[in-house]
Amino acid sequence: KTGLRIDAYFSASKINWILDHVKGARERANVGDLAFGTIDSWIIWNLTDGAVHVTDVSNASRTMLYNIETLTWDNELLTIFNVPASILPKVASSSEVYGHTSGQILSSSVPIAGIAGDQQAALFGQMCTQKGMAKNTYGTGCFLLMNIGSKPIFSNNNLVTTIAWRIGGKVTYALEGSVFIGGAVVQWLRDELGIIKTSAEIEKLAESVADSDGVYMVPAFSGLGAPHWNPYARGTILGLSRGTNVAHIARAALEGIAFQITDILTAMQSDSNIEIKELRVDGGASANNFLMQTQANFLNTITIRPEVTETTALGAAYLAGLAVGFWPSMEEIAKQWQINRTFTPIPDPSIEQSLREWKRAVETTKFWANYDLNA
The missing domain is CATH 3.30.420.40 (ATPase, nucleotide binding domain)
Known part of the structure; x- marks a missing residue:
């Protein structure tokens, strides 16, 4: 499904570990207070002052949770790793305008596009x-x-x-x-x-x-x-x-x-x-x-x-x-x-x-x- 080897190098087992071992993490995830993303998601979240939670297909494909044929987060894998879908970012293409920088970051609004x-x-x-x-x-x-x-x-x-x-x-x-x-x-x-x-x-x-x-x-x-x-x-x-x-x-x-x-x-x-x-x-x-x-x-x-x-x-x-x-x-x-x-x-x-x-x-x-x- 993922094209990957089963390995802790990828995200899925790390998310599982955090949710199970960090006090209160799973409870916060279940009520929508936690979000997961690779570094691109974190950067865009901050650039847009929390308005956009997104990643692209290339980064999603390295999480061990994304089906590279159906191009969707895979429900079976989410169940296996006990990861709630609500914490995952929207998966977009690699080249489009995802959002704009907030006024708190730069004086003008700049499109985030790759x-x-x-x-x-x-x-x-x-x-x-x-x-x-x-x-x-x-x-x-x-x-x-x-x-x-x-x-x-x-x-x-x-x-x-x-x-x-x-x-x-x-x-x-x-x-x-x-x-x-x-x-x-x-x-x-x-x-x-x-x-x-x-x-x-x-x-x-x-x-x-x-x-x-x-x-x-x-x-x-x-x-x-x-x-x-x-x-x-x-x-x-x-x-x-x-x-x-x-x-x-x-x-x-x-x-x-x-x-x-x-x-x-x-x-x-x-x-x-x-x-x-x-x-x-x-x-x-x-x-x-x-x-x-x-x-x-x-x-x-x-x-x-x-x-x-x-x-x-x-x-x-x-x-x-x-x-x-x-x-x-x-x-x-x-x-x-x-x-x-x-x-x-x-x-x-x-x-x-x-x-x-x-x-x-x-x-x-x-x-x-x-x-x-x-x-």
Whole structure:
């Protein structure tokens, strides 16, 4: 119904816990004194001085209470989690005028016209508006979304199916895979190991060696995300030898980010039966040219970095501008999107072997997590 995995990451179990464990919460909810919403709902509630309680389909789809096929709050799920429907926001499209700022916030009344979840907004900001287009955000974690068109596809590979946006009466769906540790591994090398002083230094250090010399880093510091979903996994560095130096570890760390994205995109292509033609990239770590070239090589697909890499904010602005007529159509918005650099894959016969070794490294990491010393 929801396209999600059952997980406390989403809202439903948290709402249930609050209503059952915070004194007086359920009683207040039952008499209409409590309202639930994701952060967009809270912001709009405050901007309108409590006049508007709303969310959009993309945020609703991440609560584990919203049916992404019927596009309604699901009564069966509300019963299972014992959540009263009265606390839920109205679900609107991602691009329309929901209300106006109150006079207490700004001196003039400003229309509030765009809502989207973080990564869905980034997908729109990257103008991945056609089926089969995909983007990856390289932040602290990594978030890869593929536009799968007007009908949901439910994953056989531990991916999430989500609503990307609804504009007018048309709903667009996406497959999503999350990597918990992306750019955070660079921060770890800087802050905990001290092998670099700034994050930017890692690119030059990684390029100072021809390869990782057989070293693989699986950065499962907080478990493995898609397509593995193993919360007990922990980070591992494999293949160390007496000749291993900090440059090999730095290179293995960046390659580990690219390997994880390759795993997710492979799963997406299998689920959707769509072969992507390009990957659009954004986020802080997309500035690392070595990482972007490595990603293109591993995927054997061109990787495109736009001029504006803060695509979440850009996507939200596009949705709002579309609603108020600042842009008359998505085709006009698409003209705003500009390429900064395209990374074309460089043929390398060793990549296939490296991908196999990476899979072996991941399986070793999972074995460590699952092994019972008392067995």
